[in-house]
């Protein structure tokens with residue numbers, strides 16, 4: 001009876017359905033804590049404030065997007081507080097906090113930095129456009145624009161998808 005219980009608990013099926021896919025994501029692995037392999041360093045970005053904080057990953061949504069619990073209390077970031085569930089996105093550069101605005105922009109635009117390969121903006125597109133093209137009507141759809149990469153300052157091209 002004991003053997004059959006063990007077989008059920010450690011069945012290959014259970015192991016195949018890994019609940020921790022971030023541990024196998026090459027864009028997440030560099031940012032995981034050496035001992036606590038579900039805790040990742042995530043960059044939070046808000047205006048001129050940047051804070052790197054620990055997030056305990058709990059769920060995966062595909063395309064490098066994960067949900068986790070913020071473990072630190074931010075000093076300047078107001079979009080999240082310790083204990084909040086936040087969404088994060090793995091990129092070739094860092095793990096970034098994903099605000100609802102930035103996530104919506106990612107669904108509309110494809111981003112490509114010519115320097116560091118970052119494929120997202122960290123500020124909402126509406127704010128970036130308002131700052132660099134004040135004459136545009138608010139909420140205007142721009143098929144393509146170039147801005148500065150927030151990470152490396154090189155040119156970043158944004159193109160409407162589809």
Ligand SMILES: [Zn+2]
Pocket residue numbers: 113114115116117118149150151152153154
């Ligand atoms: Zn860049």
